[in-house]
Amino acid sequence: MHKELNDYKELLKEANFKVTKKRLRMIELFMQDERYLSAKEIQTMMSNEYPGISYDTIYRNLHTLNDINVLEKTSFGGEMQYKISCTDHHHHHFICERCGEIQVISYCPVAKWEEELSGVKINSHKIELYGLCENCA
Incomplete structure (x- = not known):
């Protein structure tokens, strides 16, 4: 079972990162989609709500969220892929x-x-x- 959105807000605060609407929306997308996603997929998913959101912004936030263990990453298909971290049991x-x-x-x-x-x-x-x-x- 994954954490609630408020738990992720607290993780951001504890790591001295701003709790922004874009970061929270990105976390929500990962919470809703139980699979690995690329930065490009996240950019596409967020572009309706945040027109013109840059790939660099997405990539920096993915890196930040990975660093504080909100996301985990792997590499396949020639690029980095991310998903919400699994914390409930070892698997x-x-x-x-x-x-x-x-x-x-x-x-x-x-x-x-x-x-x-x-x-x-x-x-x-x-x-x-x-x-x-x-x-x-």
């Missing part, structure tokens, strides 16, 4: 390379891998599987 993702749909993978193989890698301690990880979803295949 991984299958990501459709065409439409950006996400499917949750609850199993985590890292403990097994750590056993196989003699003498190592894994401190963090991120596992993503890429391919085509059922609709795009």
Whole structure:
């Protein structure tokens, strides 16, 4: 389960960022769309409400929201893609390379891998599987 919009407002304040209508609208778009989105897609989604909003403004805000853990990012299709951060439980993702749909993978193989890698301690990880979803295949 994701946070509420007010929780994201507090995260912005705690990180000393202004709580702007554009930032909040961007967060709302990610809250409504359970998939990875590119900066270009966000710009298109916001252009009706904010005509002339620049790609640079979108990209800077995506970077800021990623830095304070509102968004998480990955790279596929030759560009950075973003989605609202998952904070409720540990899991991984299958990501459709065409439409950006996400499917949750609850199993985590890292403990097994750590056993196989003699003498190592894994401190963090991120596992993503890429391919085509059922609709795009």
